[in-house]
Amino acid sequence: MEVCAITGHRPSRFSFKNNEDDIMCKRLKKKIKKELKHLYKRGVHTFWVGGAEGVDMWAAELLIQLKSYEAYCDVKIMLAIPFEGHNKSWTNRSSERLKRIIKHSEEVVIVSDSGEAKQQAYRKRNQYIVDKADCLLAVCHKNKITARSGTNMTLQFALKKEIPIDIVDCSFCDE
Numbered sequence: 001m002e003v004c005a006i007t008g009h010r011p012s013r014f015s016f017k018n019n020e021d022d023i024m025c026k027r028l029k030k031k032i033k034k035e036l037k038h039l040y041k042r043g044v045h046t047f048w049v050g051g052a053e054g055v056d057m058w059a060a061e062l063l064i065q066l067k068s069y070e071a072y073c074d075v076k077i078m079l080a081i082p083f084e085g086h087n088k089s090w091t092n093r094s095s096e097r098l099k100r101i102i103k104h105s106e107e108v109v110i111v112s113d114s115g116e117a118k119q120q121a122y123r124k125r126n127q128y129i130v131d132k133a134d135c136l137l138a139v140c141h142k143n144k145i146t147a148r149s150g151t152n153m154t155l156q157f158a159l160k161k162e163i164p165i166d167i168v169d170c171s172f173c174d175e
Contacts, residue, residue, distance in 0.1 A: 014028075057097055
């Protein structure tokens with residue numbers, strides 16, 4: 001059974017920001033779900049997500065949804081949290097969503113202790129999920145990946161490890 005790491009942008013990188021009722025956000029989630037189903041059919045049943053708002057959260061919620069169907073009941077959600085309290089500045093709604101993801105995860109790993117620099121903890125988390133994976137699903141603007149983004153960093157880790165990368169191009173979100 002193969003394992004997939006998932007990476008992607010936070011809401012601030014999208015034109016719709018936190019408006020998940022926006023038609024572009026709905027289209028993006030539909031594309032992510034389609035890709036998750038495609039990966040499942042290819043034998044990927046275990047998925048590592050990074051516990052961030054945006055793509056990480058959406059993918060985890062879509063996996064929870066898929067898991068509720070008999071055809072996908074063996075989906076395993078693995079959660080890598082960069083450090084304890086990484087969500088302390090989040091809204092109550094986002095924190096509740098994270099709690100639900102934790103509840104539905106087979107494994108939850110806190111990658112760094114709270115004394116480590118935040119940037120280093122996020123980097124370590126990204127490396128951790130790639131090290132656990134046989135492939136990577138990246139949800140990103142294909143032509144706008146910045147060197148400093150966590151998504152780009154995760155893509156670079158996957159390229160270095162020479163694992164297959166599936167990209168859901170979300171450039172259409174800026175139309």
